[in-house]
Amino acid sequence: MSQVDYTTLIPNNVDLSSDARLQRAMEQWYPKYLDWWNDMGPNGFQGFDVYLRTAVGVDSEGWAKFGYVKMPEYRWGILLAPQVENRKIAFGEHIGEPVWHEVPGEYRAMIRRLCVIQGDTEPASVEQQRYLGETAPSLYDMRNVFQVNVEEGRHLWAMVYMLQKYFGRDGREEAEGLLQRRSGDKDRPRILGAFNEKTPDWVSFFMFTTFTDRDGKMQLESLAQSGFDPLSRTCRFMLTEEGHHMFVGRTGVERIIQRTCQALNENGITDPGDIDKARSLGVVDLPTIQKKINFHYSVTLDLFGAEISTNAANSFNAGIKGRFNEAKIDDDHQLKSDTYPVAQIIDGAVKTQEVPALTAINTRLADDFIGDCESVMKRWNRVFTEQNVDFQLRLPHRAFHRAVGEFSEVRIDPNGNLVTEEEWQLKKNHWLPSNDDLEYILSLMEQEVRPGKFANWIAPPRAGINGQVGDFEYVKLN
């Protein structure tokens, strides 16, 4: 079934009505979800019509429709990508065996843990972004953050479906827990580090959707390889939605860079590193953009877990979590004797060493992520060339500012050199946003809600959403 049934309370393409127990569990969870959404979703905008896309099918062509919706009335539902006939497990100990349609008992705890961790990130990001509507630089951008939010809400549904359908009572308890933890809360924080950071301004939001949603892409791609077929199918459809989130981030930063370059050029400022002059024009200075990259990129690298991980080896062996593009990799897909290069601290310096590939699954995924980020940097740097501004942005070294894994106990500069604690303290405000930088960015955040108008610090997008013209009213505020 590829069309989604919208005639029922919970839209779905999983024939929900044929499973009375599951349907009841989901229907009981729905009002609790709505309470959470109303408490923790976009603050102050729940009553307005927003031009949103909703999935109507799961085929790659024409899967979504656009229209005005009040966010609490969004049709969140359960959507799985179509089943692939005769699919076989593609890696690990069970390679070549038919995929599982029920949870294999021996991997129950592992799959449940992965679903909970994945599920926890989705509502966390909505909580992190809940005040952004109040400072949206345009109706276009406001609509985009709301679109991302409702879809992250749906990603929560995707994982709650997995928990409720396959994990009985435990799954029900986990589904409740996903609505109870809160981003940044002292007592009940979200599980992973980056999801407890603040997203207080739009530069942070665009960096988050560039880097952290891209971790989402990488992790979902790995889970989409899963031998547990329902997990694979649910993640494959989530990836369809993910593309827009990363688009919002990448183009958001691109538009900031473009606007800053224009302002520098129009005012004859030849030193692109001159923070004060850029700030006097009310745009985001380029050194601060670099520091924001350093922060969000490093915090996101932590989401890949430790460079060397037995958890990752176990879930690969089990056939539960694969590698990015597993099918396209030319090896035995079991990694019995392969090695993989991993950066580590050796004799007081960052050096690369071959380790058993099975233990380096997290590093490999991080490498694929880094490659993806490099192409984003190329896109951003192209703006400087186009605008004739002598400046380049770059990714810091992977060991810089890490809180998880090999580099969490040492201080490393953006070039990958070990530095002393004194040096770190002295220079950290050159490498990471300082309080002044953050305050300056916050000072720029003023809401612009006239259709077709944009705040001074950001350029308009190249095109509207779903082909809409420039002054389209993406959010109807009255």
Ligand code: BYC
């Ligand atoms: N913060 O062996 P290790 C997204 C824990 S984003 C706190 O390296 P593993 C989205 C770890 O849990 C994608 N704790 O772990 C984006 C473990 O603890 P236990 C989210 C951390 O399993 C934007 C211990 O340290 N999805 O979708 O190899 C908006 C040992 O670590 C952290 C997933 O992550 C951390 N950063 O790797 C909305 C996929 N890192 O169990 C949404 C599911 C590690 O020993 N998760 N720890 O007590 C996984 O695949 C893995 O759990 C991880 C960690 C890759 C996260």
Ligand code: FE
């Ligand atoms: Fe998501």
Ligand code: FE
């Ligand atoms: Fe996302």
